[in-house]
Amino acid sequence: MSQTVTMPVRSLPTGKSLERLPVSLFASVMGLSGLALAWRAVQSQFEVGRLPAAITSWLAIVAFLIMSLGYLAKAVRHPAVVKAEFDHPIVGAFFGTISISLLMLSAVVDPYSQALGRAVWVMGCLVTVSLGYFAFGKLLRGGVDASHAVPAWLIPGVATLDIAVTGGHMPMAWVGQFVLFATAIGAVLALVMFTLIGTRMIQHQPLGPSMTPSLMILIAPFEVGFLAYVNVVGTVDRFAALLFYFGLFMFLVVTPKILRPVVRFGSTWWAIGFPVAALVNAALKYAAAYPTLPLRLLAMSLLSFLTAVLSVLTFRTVKDLCNGRLLSA
Numbered sequence: 451m452s453q454t455v456t457m458p459v460r461s462l463p464t465g466k467s468l469e470r471l472p473v474s475l476f477a478s479v480m481g482l483s484g485l486a487l488a489w490r491a492v493q494s495q496f497e498v499g500r501l502p503a504a505i506t507s508w509l510a511i512v513a514f515l516i517m518s519l520g521y522l523a524k525a526v527r528h529p530a531v532v533k534a535e536f537d538h539p540i541v542g543a544f545f546g547t548i549s550i551s552l553l554m555l556s557a558v559v560d561p562y563s564q565a566l567g568r569a570v571w572v573m574g575c576l577v578t579v580s581l582g583y584f585a586f587g588k589l590l591r592g593g594v595d596a597s598h599a600v601p602a603w604l605i606p607g608v609a610t611l612d613i614a615v616t617g618g619h620m621p622m623a624w625v626g627q628f629v630l631f632a633t634a635i636g637a638v639l640a641l642v643m644f645t646l647i648g649t650r651m652i653q654h655q656p657l658g659p660s661m662t663p664s665l666m667i668l669i670a671p672f673e674v675g676f677l678a679y680v681n682v683v684g685t686v687d688r689f690a691a692l693l694f695y696f697g698l699f700m701f702l703v704v705t706p707k708i709l710r711p712v713v714r715f716g717s718t719w720w721a722i723g724f725p726v727a728a729l730v731n732a733a734l735k736y737a738a739a740y741p742t743l744p745l746r747l748l749a750m751s752l753l754s755f756l757t758a759v760l761s762v763l764t765f766r767t768v769k770d771l772c773n774g775r776l777l778s779a
């Protein structure tokens with residue numbers, strides 16, 4: 451009988467401390483930013499008021515500031531712990547949540563300050579390409595344990611695709627070619643990682659309960675890929691439709707596996723936020739290109755689902771932070 455695989459972080463301390471602040475919690479910024487951008491799209495498409503987009507935008511900004519200050523303090527006070535996380539074959543992939551947070555926030559803050567939005571985007575691009583370089587370099591060194599190929603490995607590839615998603619409006623002369631460069635990296639890296647992860651999940655033990663929410667990351671390459679592709683080519687064509695619909699199919703497959711009572715709440719639950727936000731934004735863009743009632747209902751239903759899920763996750767995270775459980779072993 452096969453046993454589930456749990457994913458412990460080697461060489462990390464136990465107890466209640468800043469040392470236990472997980473880098474994966476940056477995924478909260480990604481999810482909230484994606485929700486803010488979705489509500490902005492709804493605001494323009496369906497003439498909804500500005501309040502939902504404004505609230506989620508500021509929640510994303512505040513979450514990023516809190517996480518950045520907290521993790522910076524952890525890096526200064528406990529550099530060995532941060533290095534152990536970065537070198538970990540699974541946890542290390544979650545450092546890509548920092549770069550995606552920067553890229554997403556660049557789009558969130560752009561209406562408030564274009565200069566700040568551009569500066570944050572450029573910073574996010576540098577971090578993203580660097581992390582993608584290290585991620586692919588690890589694979590080429592060989593000796594990779596196939597059991598470590600989990601959905602989180604997709605994060606670096608998805609991050610480079612997100613450069614095209616968030617950088618289409620940037621006015622700098624070099625942006626066009628850089629977006630193509632990033633899209634090429636992201637597409638191939640996501641394809642390689644998805645193949646490795648699919649092979650591992652078919653042939654090896656299932657993920658442990660704590661890692662189950664990360665299954666939602668499997669939809670990200672297709673929905674972020676849809677958004678990146680549409681931004682690059684400028685239209686929603688048949689290939690874009692294929693990406694969108696397969697991502698939707700993956701969402702329908704993995705959601706029942708995640709939303710089960712046996713999967714207890716933890717910071718890894720935030721892994722579902724950004725992929726679903728990408729699906730929602732893709733659905734809204736697809737419905738804008740093909741404005742039929744079923745597609746509009748689908749987009750709004752997905753937006754309602756995302757809003758409800760992130761509201762619960764935000765409440766539970768704040769609650770666990772206040773009672774000390776968030777930073778407990």
